[in-house]
Amino acid sequence: MGTRRESAVLVSVEFGNRKGPQLRTASLARSAALLSESADDSGLDATATRSFDFEASIEEFRELVLSAGASILAEVVQRRPKPDPATLLGSGKIDEIHGIVASSHADVVLFDYDLTPTQLRNLEDLLPCRVVDRTQLILDIFARHARTREGQLQVELAQLEYMLPRLTGRGRSMSQLGGGIGTRGPGETQLETDRRRIQRRLLQLREELEGVRRVRAQQRQRREAVPVPAVALVGYTNAGKSTLFNTITRAGVLESSRMFATLDPKLKAIQLPSRRKVLLSDTVGFIRDLPHTLVTSFRATLEEVQKAEVLVHVRDCTSPMQEEHKAEVEKVLGELDVLSTPRIEVLNKIDLLPEKEREALLASGAVAVSGKTGLGVEALMARLDQALVADPIVEQRFQIPQSEGLVLAALGAGALIREREFDGNLVRMTVAGPASLIGRYRRFWKS
Ligand SMILES: Nc1nc2c(ncn2[C@@H]2O[C@H](COP(=O)(O)OP(=O)(O)OP(=O)(O)O)[C@@H](O)[C@H]2O)c(=O)[nH]1
Ligand SMILES: [Mg+2]
16 A cells, blocks of 8 residues: 555546526535636536536546545546547646646546556556546445455456456556555555466456355355344445444444444344344445446455345435435446345435435334434334245245356355255245345245
8 A cells, every 4th residue: 555645637527518596505616616617628608507416426436536645636527529539638627737736746547437458558558647548547445344264365356357458568657666556455565477477366266266165155155144134335436334233233333534444344143122032234336337247246245235135235324426326326226236125214314414405204104313422223124024024935836947056056045945946947945035035926826
Protein backbone atom coordinates (compact mmCIF):
# COMPACT_ATOMS: atom_id res chain seq x y z
CA MET A 1 0.00 0.00 0.00
CA GLY A 2 1.22 3.48 -0.74
CA THR A 3 2.71 5.41 2.11
CA ARG A 4 1.48 8.76 0.92
CA ARG A 5 -1.80 9.82 -0.54
CA GLU A 6 -1.77 9.94 -4.28
CA SER A 7 -3.12 13.07 -5.85
CA ALA A 8 -5.70 12.52 -8.51
CA VAL A 9 -7.48 14.39 -11.24
CA LEU A 10 -11.03 13.10 -11.59
CA VAL A 11 -12.74 12.89 -14.95
CA SER A 12 -16.49 12.36 -15.19
CA VAL A 13 -18.23 12.01 -18.49
CA GLU A 14 -21.85 12.12 -19.53
CA PHE A 15 -22.91 11.13 -23.01
CA GLY A 16 -26.07 12.08 -24.83
CA ASN A 17 -28.06 15.29 -24.80
CA ARG A 18 -30.40 14.57 -21.93
CA LYS A 19 -31.49 17.55 -19.89
CA GLY A 20 -31.95 16.86 -16.22
CA PRO A 21 -33.68 18.74 -13.43
CA GLN A 22 -31.82 21.46 -11.59
CA LEU A 23 -29.67 20.58 -8.62
CA ARG A 24 -31.76 19.82 -5.62
CA THR A 25 -29.62 20.01 -2.55
CA ALA A 26 -27.13 22.43 -1.15
CA SER A 27 -24.39 19.87 -0.86
CA LEU A 28 -24.71 18.89 -4.48
CA ALA A 29 -24.71 22.53 -5.53
CA ARG A 30 -21.56 22.99 -3.51
CA SER A 31 -19.89 20.08 -5.18
CA ALA A 32 -20.93 21.40 -8.54
CA ALA A 33 -19.15 24.64 -7.79
CA LEU A 34 -15.92 22.72 -7.44
CA LEU A 35 -16.22 21.25 -10.86
CA SER A 36 -14.69 22.53 -13.99
CA GLU A 37 -17.16 24.91 -15.50
CA SER A 38 -15.88 25.05 -19.01
CA ALA A 39 -18.31 24.48 -21.81
CA ASP A 40 -17.61 21.27 -23.64
CA ASP A 41 -17.52 20.03 -27.20
CA SER A 42 -21.27 19.87 -27.54
CA GLY A 43 -21.41 23.62 -27.05
CA LEU A 44 -23.76 23.27 -24.10
CA ASP A 45 -22.96 24.83 -20.80
CA ALA A 46 -22.23 21.75 -18.74
CA THR A 47 -23.23 23.19 -15.38
CA ALA A 48 -26.59 24.48 -16.44
CA THR A 49 -27.76 21.24 -17.97
CA ARG A 50 -26.03 18.68 -15.83
CA SER A 51 -28.61 16.26 -14.57
CA PHE A 52 -29.32 15.41 -11.00
CA ASP A 53 -28.38 11.75 -11.55
CA PHE A 54 -25.10 12.81 -12.97
CA GLU A 55 -24.37 14.99 -9.95
CA ALA A 56 -25.08 12.13 -7.61
CA SER A 57 -22.91 9.78 -9.59
CA ILE A 58 -20.05 12.29 -9.40
CA GLU A 59 -20.57 12.42 -5.67
CA GLU A 60 -20.34 8.64 -5.53
CA PHE A 61 -17.23 8.66 -7.70
CA ARG A 62 -15.60 11.09 -5.28
CA GLU A 63 -16.44 8.78 -2.41
CA LEU A 64 -14.87 5.87 -4.30
CA VAL A 65 -11.70 7.84 -4.91
CA LEU A 66 -11.39 8.73 -1.22
CA SER A 67 -11.98 5.08 -0.37
CA ALA A 68 -9.04 4.21 -2.57
CA GLY A 69 -6.92 6.49 -0.44
CA ALA A 70 -6.30 9.22 -3.00
CA SER A 71 -6.74 12.94 -2.58
CA ILE A 72 -8.66 14.95 -5.15
CA LEU A 73 -6.64 17.67 -6.87
CA ALA A 74 -9.09 18.70 -9.52
CA GLU A 75 -12.27 17.56 -11.19
CA VAL A 76 -13.06 17.73 -14.87
CA VAL A 77 -16.42 17.10 -16.45
CA GLN A 78 -17.22 16.45 -20.04
CA ARG A 79 -20.56 16.05 -21.73
CA ARG A 80 -20.56 15.09 -25.33
CA PRO A 81 -23.03 13.33 -27.60
CA LYS A 82 -21.03 10.11 -27.69
CA PRO A 83 -17.69 8.69 -26.61
CA ASP A 84 -14.72 8.92 -28.92
CA PRO A 85 -13.80 5.30 -29.70
CA ALA A 86 -10.07 6.02 -29.62
CA THR A 87 -9.71 8.43 -26.72
CA LEU A 88 -13.15 8.68 -25.06
CA LEU A 89 -12.81 12.45 -24.76
CA GLY A 90 -12.33 15.14 -27.37
CA SER A 91 -8.84 16.47 -27.99
CA GLY A 92 -9.65 19.83 -26.42
CA LYS A 93 -10.62 18.18 -23.16
CA ILE A 94 -7.52 16.02 -23.21
CA ASP A 95 -5.36 19.11 -23.64
CA GLU A 96 -7.11 20.70 -20.69
CA ILE A 97 -6.46 17.63 -18.51
CA HIS A 98 -2.87 17.54 -19.70
CA GLY A 99 -2.46 21.12 -18.55
CA ILE A 100 -3.97 20.43 -15.14
CA VAL A 101 -1.79 17.34 -14.62
CA ALA A 102 1.37 19.13 -15.70
CA SER A 103 0.82 22.17 -13.52
CA SER A 104 -0.42 20.30 -10.45
CA HIS A 105 1.94 17.32 -10.65
CA ALA A 106 -0.95 14.92 -10.28
CA ASP A 107 -0.02 11.23 -9.90
CA VAL A 108 -2.98 9.79 -11.66
CA VAL A 109 -6.03 10.61 -13.77
CA LEU A 110 -9.10 8.67 -12.69
CA PHE A 111 -12.00 8.09 -15.06
CA ASP A 112 -15.51 7.43 -13.81
CA TYR A 113 -15.98 5.24 -16.85
CA ASP A 114 -14.78 1.88 -18.12
CA LEU A 115 -12.16 2.45 -20.78
CA THR A 116 -11.56 -0.01 -23.58
CA PRO A 117 -7.99 -1.35 -23.78
CA THR A 118 -7.43 0.94 -26.78
CA GLN A 119 -8.74 4.04 -25.03
CA LEU A 120 -6.62 3.27 -22.00
CA ARG A 121 -3.48 2.89 -24.09
CA ASN A 122 -4.12 6.06 -26.08
CA LEU A 123 -4.91 8.14 -23.02
CA GLU A 124 -1.75 6.89 -21.35
CA ASP A 125 0.20 8.04 -24.38
CA LEU A 126 -1.47 11.44 -24.37
CA LEU A 127 -1.29 12.19 -20.66
CA PRO A 128 1.87 12.59 -18.58
CA CYS A 129 0.77 10.30 -15.74
CA ARG A 130 -1.01 7.05 -15.01
CA VAL A 131 -4.59 6.55 -16.17
CA VAL A 132 -7.01 4.41 -14.18
CA ASP A 133 -10.61 3.60 -15.04
CA ARG A 134 -13.61 2.84 -12.89
CA THR A 135 -13.26 -0.94 -12.82
CA GLN A 136 -9.62 -0.69 -11.88
CA LEU A 137 -10.46 1.78 -9.15
CA ILE A 138 -13.07 -0.54 -7.65
CA LEU A 139 -10.69 -3.49 -7.90
CA ASP A 140 -8.13 -1.42 -6.04
CA ILE A 141 -10.53 -0.66 -3.21
CA PHE A 142 -11.37 -4.33 -2.98
CA ALA A 143 -7.66 -5.13 -2.84
CA ARG A 144 -7.20 -2.77 0.07
CA HIS A 145 -10.03 -4.20 2.06
CA ALA A 146 -9.78 -7.93 1.50
CA ARG A 147 -8.69 -9.45 4.77
CA THR A 148 -9.16 -13.20 4.54
CA ARG A 149 -7.04 -15.40 2.32
CA GLU A 150 -10.07 -16.11 0.17
CA GLY A 151 -10.85 -12.44 -0.28
CA GLN A 152 -7.27 -11.68 -1.26
CA LEU A 153 -7.15 -14.52 -3.75
CA GLN A 154 -10.39 -13.38 -5.31
CA VAL A 155 -9.23 -9.83 -5.74
CA GLU A 156 -5.93 -10.86 -7.26
CA LEU A 157 -7.76 -13.13 -9.67
CA ALA A 158 -10.09 -10.33 -10.73
CA GLN A 159 -7.19 -7.90 -11.12
CA LEU A 160 -5.23 -10.25 -13.33
CA GLU A 161 -8.27 -11.03 -15.44
CA TYR A 162 -8.77 -7.32 -15.91
CA MET A 163 -5.13 -6.79 -16.79
CA LEU A 164 -4.69 -9.58 -19.27
CA PRO A 165 -6.44 -8.02 -22.29
CA ARG A 166 -4.75 -4.72 -21.48
CA LEU A 167 -1.22 -6.07 -21.75
CA THR A 168 -0.09 -4.83 -25.10
CA GLY A 169 3.59 -5.58 -25.04
CA ARG A 170 4.31 -2.04 -23.99
CA GLY A 171 2.71 -2.33 -20.60
CA ARG A 172 3.64 1.15 -19.52
CA SER A 173 1.15 1.32 -16.70
CA MET A 174 2.18 -2.10 -15.51
CA SER A 175 5.85 -1.29 -15.49
CA GLN A 176 5.70 1.34 -12.80
CA LEU A 177 6.46 0.03 -9.37
CA GLY A 178 4.80 1.59 -6.42
CA GLY A 179 1.74 1.66 -4.27
CA GLY A 180 -0.49 3.70 -6.48
CA ILE A 181 -4.08 3.02 -7.40
CA GLY A 182 -4.22 0.21 -9.88
CA THR A 183 -0.70 -0.97 -9.13
CA ARG A 184 -1.42 -2.76 -5.92
CA GLY A 185 -1.57 -6.54 -5.62
CA PRO A 186 -0.44 -8.26 -8.75
CA GLY A 187 0.80 -4.93 -10.02
CA GLU A 188 3.40 -4.85 -7.31
CA THR A 189 4.90 -8.24 -7.81
CA GLN A 190 4.42 -9.13 -11.46
CA LEU A 191 4.83 -5.87 -13.28
CA GLU A 192 7.11 -7.04 -16.03
CA THR A 193 5.26 -10.26 -16.51
CA ASP A 194 4.29 -11.48 -19.86
CA ARG A 195 1.01 -13.12 -20.58
CA ARG A 196 2.30 -16.57 -19.91
CA ARG A 197 3.37 -15.77 -16.40
CA ILE A 198 0.02 -14.19 -15.69
CA GLN A 199 -1.76 -17.20 -17.11
CA ARG A 200 0.29 -19.45 -14.87
CA ARG A 201 -0.53 -17.31 -11.85
CA LEU A 202 -4.22 -17.36 -12.76
CA LEU A 203 -4.19 -21.12 -12.82
CA GLN A 204 -2.44 -21.23 -9.48
CA LEU A 205 -4.92 -18.77 -7.97
CA ARG A 206 -7.89 -20.74 -9.19
CA GLU A 207 -6.50 -23.90 -7.65
CA GLU A 208 -5.77 -22.23 -4.36
CA LEU A 209 -9.25 -20.72 -4.30
CA GLU A 210 -10.76 -24.11 -4.97
CA GLY A 211 -8.91 -25.41 -1.91
CA VAL A 212 -10.05 -22.55 0.30
CA ARG A 213 -13.61 -23.07 -0.86
CA ARG A 214 -13.53 -26.76 -0.16
CA VAL A 215 -12.65 -25.97 3.43
CA ARG A 216 -15.49 -23.44 3.58
CA ALA A 217 -17.92 -25.96 2.23
CA GLN A 218 -16.91 -28.44 4.91
CA GLN A 219 -17.36 -25.81 7.59
CA ARG A 220 -20.74 -24.98 6.17
CA GLN A 221 -21.80 -28.61 6.18
CA ARG A 222 -20.88 -28.90 9.82
CA ARG A 223 -22.87 -25.75 10.53
CA GLU A 224 -25.86 -26.97 8.63
CA ALA A 225 -25.99 -30.19 10.59
CA VAL A 226 -27.77 -27.95 13.09
CA PRO A 227 -30.43 -26.26 10.99
CA VAL A 228 -30.45 -22.65 12.08
CA PRO A 229 -32.17 -20.31 9.64
CA ALA A 230 -29.92 -17.80 7.97
CA VAL A 231 -30.63 -14.09 7.56
CA ALA A 232 -28.45 -11.92 5.34
CA LEU A 233 -28.07 -8.17 5.40
CA VAL A 234 -27.81 -6.86 1.86
CA GLY A 235 -27.70 -3.39 0.40
CA TYR A 236 -25.85 -0.75 -1.46
CA THR A 237 -22.38 0.11 -0.28
CA ASN A 238 -22.35 2.56 2.62
CA ALA A 239 -26.01 1.89 3.48
CA GLY A 240 -24.96 0.99 7.01
CA LYS A 241 -25.06 -2.83 6.98
CA SER A 242 -21.97 -3.36 9.11
CA THR A 243 -23.08 -0.74 11.61
CA LEU A 244 -26.46 -2.40 11.94
CA PHE A 245 -24.82 -5.82 12.11
CA ASN A 246 -22.65 -4.60 14.97
CA THR A 247 -25.54 -3.10 16.82
CA ILE A 248 -27.44 -6.34 16.48
CA THR A 249 -24.59 -8.64 17.36
CA ARG A 250 -22.14 -6.39 19.16
CA ALA A 251 -19.60 -8.37 17.21
CA GLY A 252 -17.08 -5.65 16.62
CA VAL A 253 -16.97 -6.27 12.88
CA LEU A 254 -15.02 -3.55 11.12
CA GLU A 255 -17.21 -0.56 10.38
CA SER A 256 -15.90 2.12 8.13
CA SER A 257 -17.00 5.20 6.35
CA ARG A 258 -14.92 4.03 3.45
CA MET A 259 -16.86 2.06 0.91
CA PHE A 260 -16.49 -1.70 0.69
CA ALA A 261 -15.23 -2.07 4.23
CA THR A 262 -16.74 -5.54 4.22
CA LEU A 263 -15.35 -8.02 1.75
CA ASP A 264 -15.31 -11.13 3.80
CA PRO A 265 -18.33 -12.90 5.09
CA LYS A 266 -19.27 -12.13 8.63
CA LEU A 267 -21.54 -14.51 10.36
CA LYS A 268 -22.94 -14.45 13.85
CA ALA A 269 -25.62 -16.36 15.66
CA ILE A 270 -28.24 -14.16 17.28
CA GLN A 271 -31.39 -14.78 19.22
CA LEU A 272 -34.70 -13.23 18.23
CA PRO A 273 -37.39 -12.15 20.72
CA SER A 274 -39.09 -15.56 20.26
CA ARG A 275 -35.80 -17.14 21.37
CA ARG A 276 -35.46 -18.56 17.89
CA LYS A 277 -31.80 -18.63 16.90
CA VAL A 278 -30.73 -17.33 13.51
CA LEU A 279 -27.41 -16.86 11.76
CA LEU A 280 -27.02 -13.26 10.71
CA SER A 281 -24.55 -12.40 7.99
CA ASP A 282 -23.10 -9.08 6.93
CA THR A 283 -22.23 -8.95 3.22
CA VAL A 284 -20.24 -6.92 0.77
CA GLY A 285 -21.99 -3.79 -0.45
CA PHE A 286 -23.40 -3.69 -3.95
CA ILE A 287 -22.55 -0.89 -6.30
CA ARG A 288 -23.65 0.39 -9.67
CA ASP A 289 -21.70 -1.19 -12.55
CA LEU A 290 -19.88 -3.59 -10.29
CA PRO A 291 -17.30 -5.24 -12.53
CA HIS A 292 -18.77 -8.55 -13.50
CA THR A 293 -15.65 -10.45 -12.50
CA LEU A 294 -16.29 -9.23 -8.99
CA VAL A 295 -19.92 -10.24 -8.89
CA THR A 296 -18.88 -13.78 -9.63
CA SER A 297 -15.63 -13.83 -7.74
CA PHE A 298 -17.16 -12.49 -4.55
CA ARG A 299 -19.51 -15.37 -4.39
CA ALA A 300 -18.06 -16.15 -0.97
CA THR A 301 -20.06 -13.42 0.69
CA LEU A 302 -22.89 -13.79 -1.76
CA GLU A 303 -23.29 -17.48 -0.94
CA GLU A 304 -24.68 -16.34 2.37
CA VAL A 305 -27.26 -14.35 0.43
CA GLN A 306 -28.22 -17.38 -1.63
CA LYS A 307 -28.74 -19.61 1.35
CA ALA A 308 -30.59 -17.04 3.44
CA GLU A 309 -34.21 -17.64 4.32
CA VAL A 310 -34.85 -13.96 4.76
CA LEU A 311 -32.98 -11.02 3.32
CA VAL A 312 -32.79 -7.72 5.14
CA HIS A 313 -32.34 -4.95 2.60
CA VAL A 314 -30.64 -2.07 4.38
CA ARG A 315 -31.22 1.30 2.75
CA ASP A 316 -29.78 4.70 3.53
CA CYS A 317 -32.97 6.76 3.66
CA THR A 318 -30.97 9.98 3.58
CA SER A 319 -29.34 9.26 0.23
CA PRO A 320 -30.63 11.25 -2.74
CA MET A 321 -29.91 8.14 -4.85
CA GLN A 322 -32.11 5.85 -2.80
CA GLU A 323 -34.31 4.66 -5.63
CA GLU A 324 -31.39 4.05 -8.00
CA HIS A 325 -29.57 2.12 -5.30
CA LYS A 326 -32.63 0.02 -4.63
CA ALA A 327 -32.93 -0.83 -8.31
CA GLU A 328 -29.26 -1.74 -8.43
CA VAL A 329 -29.55 -4.01 -5.42
CA GLU A 330 -32.56 -5.73 -6.92
CA LYS A 331 -30.65 -6.26 -10.14
CA VAL A 332 -27.87 -8.07 -8.30
CA LEU A 333 -30.39 -10.07 -6.27
CA GLY A 334 -31.92 -11.10 -9.58
CA GLU A 335 -28.53 -12.26 -10.85
CA LEU A 336 -28.18 -14.31 -7.69
CA ASP A 337 -31.63 -15.79 -8.31
CA VAL A 338 -32.96 -14.75 -4.90
CA LEU A 339 -35.66 -12.24 -5.82
CA SER A 340 -38.28 -14.58 -4.41
CA THR A 341 -36.59 -14.91 -1.03
CA PRO A 342 -38.69 -13.02 1.53
CA ARG A 343 -37.16 -9.60 1.99
CA ILE A 344 -37.56 -6.96 4.67
CA GLU A 345 -36.94 -3.42 3.49
CA VAL A 346 -35.23 -1.44 6.22
CA LEU A 347 -34.83 2.32 6.11
CA ASN A 348 -31.61 3.08 7.95
CA LYS A 349 -29.99 6.24 9.33
CA ILE A 350 -33.28 7.72 10.53
CA ASP A 351 -31.35 9.50 13.27
CA LEU A 352 -30.28 11.90 10.53
CA LEU A 353 -33.85 12.79 9.55
CA PRO A 354 -35.68 15.81 10.93
CA GLU A 355 -37.79 14.72 13.87
CA LYS A 356 -41.12 15.17 12.09
CA GLU A 357 -40.05 13.00 9.17
CA ARG A 358 -38.68 10.37 11.50
CA GLU A 359 -41.90 10.21 13.50
CA ALA A 360 -43.93 9.98 10.32
CA LEU A 361 -41.80 7.11 9.04
CA LEU A 362 -42.02 5.18 12.29
CA ALA A 363 -45.78 5.69 12.38
CA SER A 364 -46.21 4.58 8.77
CA GLY A 365 -45.42 0.96 9.58
CA ALA A 366 -42.19 0.98 7.58
CA VAL A 367 -39.26 -0.74 9.24
CA ALA A 368 -37.14 2.28 10.08
CA VAL A 369 -34.00 2.06 12.16
CA SER A 370 -30.82 3.74 13.13
CA GLY A 371 -28.03 1.22 13.15
CA LYS A 372 -25.98 3.83 14.91
CA THR A 373 -28.23 4.61 17.86
CA GLY A 374 -30.16 1.34 17.96
CA LEU A 375 -33.49 3.09 17.41
CA GLY A 376 -36.03 0.71 15.85
CA VAL A 377 -33.73 -2.31 15.98
CA GLU A 378 -36.01 -4.16 18.39
CA ALA A 379 -38.94 -3.73 16.04
CA LEU A 380 -36.76 -5.09 13.24
CA MET A 381 -36.00 -8.18 15.31
CA ALA A 382 -39.70 -8.75 15.85
CA ARG A 383 -40.29 -8.43 12.11
CA LEU A 384 -37.62 -11.02 11.48
CA ASP A 385 -39.33 -13.37 13.87
CA GLN A 386 -42.59 -12.95 11.98
CA ALA A 387 -40.92 -13.52 8.65
CA LEU A 388 -39.35 -16.74 9.88
CA VAL A 389 -42.37 -18.11 11.70
CA ALA A 390 -44.26 -17.71 8.47
CA ASP A 391 -41.71 -19.98 6.81
CA PRO A 392 -41.63 -23.32 8.61
CA ILE A 393 -39.31 -26.16 7.74
CA VAL A 394 -40.97 -28.80 5.56
CA GLU A 395 -39.81 -32.03 3.99
CA GLN A 396 -40.19 -32.87 0.31
CA ARG A 397 -39.03 -35.47 -2.24
CA PHE A 398 -37.38 -34.03 -5.35
CA GLN A 399 -36.32 -35.36 -8.71
CA ILE A 400 -33.94 -32.98 -10.45
CA PRO A 401 -31.88 -33.29 -13.63
CA GLN A 402 -28.19 -32.87 -12.88
CA SER A 403 -28.05 -30.12 -15.48
CA GLU A 404 -30.08 -27.90 -13.10
CA GLY A 405 -26.98 -26.78 -11.28
CA LEU A 406 -28.52 -23.61 -9.87
CA VAL A 407 -31.48 -25.45 -8.37
CA LEU A 408 -29.26 -28.13 -6.85
CA ALA A 409 -26.97 -25.47 -5.47
CA ALA A 410 -29.84 -23.45 -4.03
CA LEU A 411 -31.30 -26.49 -2.28
CA GLY A 412 -27.89 -27.61 -1.11
CA ALA A 413 -27.19 -24.19 0.30
CA GLY A 414 -30.56 -23.43 1.86
CA ALA A 415 -31.85 -26.80 3.02
CA LEU A 416 -30.78 -30.12 4.44
CA ILE A 417 -30.39 -32.97 1.99
CA ARG A 418 -31.64 -36.06 3.82
CA GLU A 419 -30.97 -38.80 1.27
CA ARG A 420 -29.73 -38.58 -2.22
CA GLU A 421 -29.48 -41.09 -5.04
CA PHE A 422 -28.31 -40.72 -8.60
CA ASP A 423 -30.20 -42.29 -11.47
CA GLY A 424 -28.60 -41.56 -14.83
CA ASN A 425 -28.63 -37.80 -15.10
CA LEU A 426 -31.34 -37.47 -12.47
CA VAL A 427 -30.85 -36.77 -8.79
CA ARG A 428 -33.55 -37.98 -6.40
CA MET A 429 -33.46 -36.62 -2.92
CA THR A 430 -35.40 -35.82 0.18
CA VAL A 431 -34.94 -32.26 1.28
CA ALA A 432 -35.85 -30.58 4.54
CA GLY A 433 -35.91 -26.83 4.31
CA PRO A 434 -37.93 -23.64 4.60
CA ALA A 435 -41.30 -23.86 2.86
CA SER A 436 -40.49 -20.83 0.73
CA LEU A 437 -37.40 -22.47 -0.72
CA ILE A 438 -39.04 -25.84 -1.22
CA GLY A 439 -42.01 -24.14 -2.88
CA ARG A 440 -39.83 -22.25 -5.28
CA TYR A 441 -38.82 -25.50 -6.96
CA ARG A 442 -42.26 -27.09 -7.06
CA ARG A 443 -41.65 -28.11 -10.66
CA PHE A 444 -39.15 -30.71 -9.47
CA TRP A 445 -41.34 -32.18 -6.73
CA LYS A 446 -41.84 -35.90 -6.82
CA SER A 447 -44.84 -37.11 -4.89
N1 LIG B 1 -25.98 8.76 11.23
C1 LIG B 1 -25.90 7.48 10.95
N2 LIG B 1 -24.84 7.01 10.31
C2 LIG B 1 -24.78 5.69 10.03
C3 LIG B 1 -25.83 4.80 10.41
N3 LIG B 1 -25.49 3.57 9.99
C4 LIG B 1 -24.29 3.69 9.39
N4 LIG B 1 -23.85 4.96 9.41
C5 LIG B 1 -22.59 5.47 8.86
O1 LIG B 1 -22.56 5.19 7.47
C6 LIG B 1 -21.23 4.82 7.05
C7 LIG B 1 -21.25 3.46 6.39
O2 LIG B 1 -21.59 2.49 7.34
P1 LIG B 1 -21.21 0.96 7.18
O3 LIG B 1 -21.92 0.23 8.27
O4 LIG B 1 -19.75 0.77 7.06
O5 LIG B 1 -21.91 0.66 5.75
P2 LIG B 1 -21.96 -0.71 4.92
O6 LIG B 1 -23.31 -0.81 4.32
O7 LIG B 1 -21.51 -1.84 5.78
O8 LIG B 1 -20.89 -0.39 3.79
P3 LIG B 1 -20.04 -1.45 2.88
O9 LIG B 1 -19.51 -2.51 3.77
O10 LIG B 1 -19.02 -0.58 2.28
O11 LIG B 1 -21.00 -1.96 1.87
C8 LIG B 1 -20.38 4.87 8.33
O12 LIG B 1 -19.74 6.11 8.37
C9 LIG B 1 -21.39 4.75 9.45
O13 LIG B 1 -20.95 5.33 10.65
C10 LIG B 1 -26.97 5.35 11.09
O14 LIG B 1 -27.93 4.68 11.46
N5 LIG B 1 -26.94 6.70 11.33
MG1 LIG C 1 -19.94 -3.14 5.55
